[in-house]
Amino acid sequence: MSLAKEPQMMLTGSAVKSALRTREMLWGYFFIAPVVIGLFIFVVIPIIASLVLSFSSWDGSSNMNFIGLDNFVKMFSDQVYLKALRTTTVYTAITVPATIILSVMVAVMLNRQIRGRDVYRLIFFLPSVTMPVAIAVVWKWMYNGSNGLINYLLSLVGIDGPGWITDERFILTSIMIIAIWGGIGYNMIILLSGLQGIPDTYYEAASLDGATSWSRFANITVPLLTPAIFFVLVTSLIGAFQVFDLVFMLTPVTSGGGAGGVLQDATRTAVFSIYQNGFTWFKIGYASAQAWVLFVIIFLITMLQMYLQKRWVHYE
Amino acid sequence: MVGEKGTNPVARVVIHSVLILGALTMLLPFFWMITTSFKTYADSVQIPPVWFPAKPDFSWYPRIFEQVPFGRFYFNTIWVTVGRTVPQVFLCAMAAYGFARLRFPGRTAIFIGVLAILMVPSQVLLIPQYFEMVRFGWVDTYKALIVPGIFSAYGTFLLRQFFLTLPKELEEAAVIDGCHYWTIFWRILLPLTVPALAALTFFVVLWSWNDFMWPMVVTNDESMRVLSVGINSLQGVYTSQQPLLMAGAVMATIPLLVFFLVLQRFVIKGISFSGIKG
Numbered sequence: 287m288s289l290a291k292e293p294q295m296m297l298t299g300s301a302v303k304s305a306l307r308t309r310e311m312l313w314g315y316f317f318i319a320p321v322v323i324g325l326f327i328f329v330v331i332p333i334i335a336s337l338v339l340s341f342s343s344w345d346g347s348s349n350m351n352f353i354g355l356d357n358f359v360k361m362f363s364d365q366v367y368l369k370a371l372r373t374t375t376v377y378t379a380i381t382v383p384a385t386i387i388l389s390v391m392v393a394v395m396l397n398r399q400i401r402g403r404d405v406y407r408l409i410f411f412l413p414s415v416t417m418p419v420a421i422a423v424v425w426k427w428m429y430n431g432s433n434g435l436i437n438y439l440l441s442l443v444g445i446d447g448p449g450w451i452t453d454e455r456f457i458l459t460s461i462m463i464i465a466i467w468g469g470i471g472y473n474m475i476i477l478l479s480g481l482q483g484i485p486d487t488y489y490e491a492a493s494l495d496g497a498t499s500w501s502r503f504a505n506i507t508v509p510l511l512t513p514a515i516f517f518v519l520v521t522s523l524i525g526a527f528q529v530f531d532l533v534f535m536l537t538p539v540t541s542g543g544g545a546g547g548v549l550q551d552a553t554r555t556a557v558f559s560i561y562q563n564g565f566t567w568f569k570i571g572y573a574s575a576q577a578w579v580l581f582v583i584i585f586l587i588t589m590l591q592m593y594l595q596k597r598w599v600h601y602e
Numbered sequence: 603m604v605g606e607k608g609t610n611p612v613a614r615v616v617i618h619s620v621l622i623l624g625a626l627t628m629l630l631p632f633f634w635m636i637t638t639s640f641k642t643y644a645d646s647v648q649i650p651p652v653w654f655p656a657k658p659d660f661s662w663y664p665r666i667f668e669q670v671p672f673g674r675f676y677f678n679t680i681w682v683t684v685g686r687t688v689p690q691v692f693l694c695a696m697a698a699y700g701f702a703r704l705r706f707p708g709r710t711a712i713f714i715g716v717l718a719i720l721m722v723p724s725q726v727l728l729i730p731q732y733f734e735m736v737r738f739g740w741v742d743t744y745k746a747l748i749v750p751g752i753f754s755a756y757g758t759f760l761l762r763q764f765f766l767t768l769p770k771e772l773e774e775a776a777v778i779d780g781c782h783y784w785t786i787f788w789r790i791l792l793p794l795t796v797p798a799l800a801a802l803t804f805f806v807v808l809w810s811w812n813d814f815m816w817p818m819v820v821t822n823d824e825s826m827r828v829l830s831v832g833i834n835s836l837q838g839v840y841t842s843q844q845p846l847l848m849a850g851a852v853m854a855t856i857p858l859l860v861f862f863l864v865l866q867r868f869v870i871k872g873i874s875f876s877g878i879k880g
Contacts, residue, residue, distance in 0.1 A: 313700075317704065317787070318697045321693050321696070324693070325716065327751070328750040333730075339729070406624075408866075409625045410625070413631065417811065417812045418830070421633075423837060423851045427847070433651075434646075467627070468804050470628075475873045475874065479874030494862075522807070560725050564729045565747045574726075577729070585721070
């Protein structure tokens with residue numbers, strides 16, 4: 287009897303097992319379904335739509351005409367768009383290194399037992415939790431040519447300050463100053479956590495060898511901090527190429543021409559251009575094509591970073 | 603960490619001076635925002651500037667509620683922030699658990715799809731998402747402001763990474779005891795995930811509260827504006843009334859600042875753990 291029963295039990299055993307598998311599978315789909323379906327509707331479908339649109343001359347209302355690669359060809363001779371790419375590049379090339387150098391300095395200074403360390407850390411992080419429009423509003427007021435705080439402070443040391451946000455030669459610089467001011471704190475937090483991962487024993491050994499504090503900084507701190515710097519560099523470059531909020535808020539609203547038009551020409555970044563083409567000029571197809579070109583640029587720069595990191599990033 | 607004793611006194615003075623100068627530069631705009639919001643109009647345009655108003659004018663704060671529907675902007679911002687954050691954190695945690703722990707066909711392929719979405723920048727999505735809202739008839743509704751902001755590849759990825767660091771033994775014991783997957787997720791794993799959930803919650807709140815481009819694009823009606831869009835549009839109209847703008851900026855900033863101070867510990871840890879982008 288026992289012999290007859292055994293195979294039967296094995297059978298139920300595997301049946302139970304497959305029932306459990308099915309149960310796990312169904313629960314698996316249940317757990318991921320809301321996010322996956324949501325992403326499909328609000329991200330995947332728009333991505334496909336954007337690709338399709340980038341080959342069209344759609345203006346938002348009439349029938350869609352497909353014009354092949356025309357949008358992409360047009361970009362290379364569109365002076366406004368090329369200027370926007372140059373402006374974005376200048377913005378990135380200045381704000382990213384400046385922010386990183388300053389945040390490394392602050393992080394290194396705060397990575398010691400100095401009085402008020404937590405307060406400093408909090409103060410530098412403040413702009414990261416402040417609404418961009420609040421930042422824009424107050425800086426605009428401080429930049430004001432006649433009643434602004436900054437030109438007043440400059441006048442104390444005998445400098446006749448420019449029209450920071452009304453002069454097309456200065457407005458981009460003014461925006462970059464805000465971006466650097468606001469970007470230090472966030473990078474500092476990442477760099478600080480990188481610094482805290484450097485074992486004290488390295489510094490102790492170097493001190494015994496009589497290394498100066500500069501050589502400790504250059505030979506221990508910087509090399510061991512490179513992974514954190516690399517991370518900050520990659521995310522900052524991506525963020526800088528996508529800059530929009532500050533630029534939009536600091537630039538006067540206008541549909542073209544006039545003084546506002548000149549200022550717009552000075553500050554128009556790649557994303558600003560996408561926004562304007564899409565929502566002001568209703569060149570939906572062209573704007574979509576620009577968005578894809580920007581994506582490809584960012585993607586290539588990120589890949590280049592990944593490739594170059596072997597040269598300078600030290601992983602233990 | 604290098605002890606303060608190790609450094610020489612001259613270096614210490616230099617470091618402190620640089621830090622104090624830096625901190626003052628960081629604080630100056632905040633100081634200016636707050637004092638200006640309490641100045642009379644005459645004081646606000648005075649040169650040399652008035653650092654501390656002798657006769658503080660508290661009227662700008664109530665006035666902004668009278669001149670524009672500021673209370674409505676406030677309500678909209680809170681509603682959009684809560685409406686995005688609560689479902690997002692919850693649904694991301696669910697999906698993260700599914701991807702990290704349960705076995706089902708297609709799991710890897712779907713997860714790679716989620717990772718691919720992470721790389722697509724928001725400006726590629728902006729225009730088609732807007733026309734999707736037009737198609738759905740959602741323009742100028744809370745649905746447009748909230749629903750597309752709920753589903754996050756980033757949150758899913760972040761929490762999955764966190765779930766993977768938790769020991770499996772806990773759940774295995776529960777599985778043997780015949781516990782339901784939902785019970786395991788809800789009773790065993792979620793409580794262990796609180797630090798990661800807190801960090802994610804903070805950042806979703808930060809992004810939703812400060813979001814500017816999307817609310818600007820999907821709303822036209824003044825009653826549907828959020829704080830960021832509302833204050834930005836005030837700029838053009840009330841350029842001569844700086845204290846009014848500053849009062850608005852202060853009120854838009856304070857709730858988030860308080861929220862950050864409460865969750866500070868988790869936020870700093872969250873950034874260090876993941877490099878989550880603020």
